[in-house]
Amino acid sequence: MTFEEFVALRLAALVRYATVVTWDADLAEDIVQNVLVRAQARWERIRTLDAPERYVQRMLVNEFLSWRRRKAARTIHAGEALEGLLAPQADQTGRYDDRDAVMRLIGTLPPRQRAVIALRFYADLSVDEIADELGCRVSTVRTHLLRALTTLRTSLPSALLPTGEPR
Incomplete structure (x- = not known):
């Protein structure tokens, strides 16, 4: 090619x-x-x-x-994260509003944490693959992932959090 x-x-x-x-x-x-x-x-x-x-x-x-x-x-600030890219739109189900809230919160994470979240959940890479991709140790990737998810969990409205036992 x-x-x-x-x-x-x-x-x-x-x-x-x-x-x-x-x-x-x-x-x-x-x-x-x-x-x-x-x-x-x-x-x-x-x-x-x-x-x-x-x-x-x-x-x-x-x-x-x-x-x-x-x-x-x-530096991307919460107010300008994804400005114009995924502007909130009214929706009968509210699904898009919830997605927008999550996307804006991810946009406030530090760059390495955003990269780890994107590689894990968008590119669907394993922790080992992300470590290889970023050229760092697996424990570093896990730390970034844990910190990012903790930040997101504490910042998300309780209505958006999954119910049941955490995995």
Whole structure:
């Protein structure tokens, strides 16, 4: 597969993935653009891998985590998290309002915790796979996941919390 074919087929999915990881649509587009420029230069090697898309996704996560260290990186505040991306809409069932509340809370988490939540629940990766993806220990991933879920549980309205025994 050529680089142009890869981009034509997977660009939208990569932007969605980056948006979930970064929680900022504009930053996601910037990161995807930067990563694709670097990936194009290395495409002959990347395309021979078993899963070139996974490799590019890992590049996206690494790029996001390095952006947060730069002076130009923005801190997302609760009031502006996902502004305009998932604006609350009135719905008879309230399902979308609940989803919006959860999404806004996730947007307030620190970048590494957001990345772990996105990789665990959006990309459906195991804790071991996330550790490999982020280049850290499994215990670090578990700590970030535990802290993120604890923050979300304490911040969510009780009506949105699942009932029954915790797993």
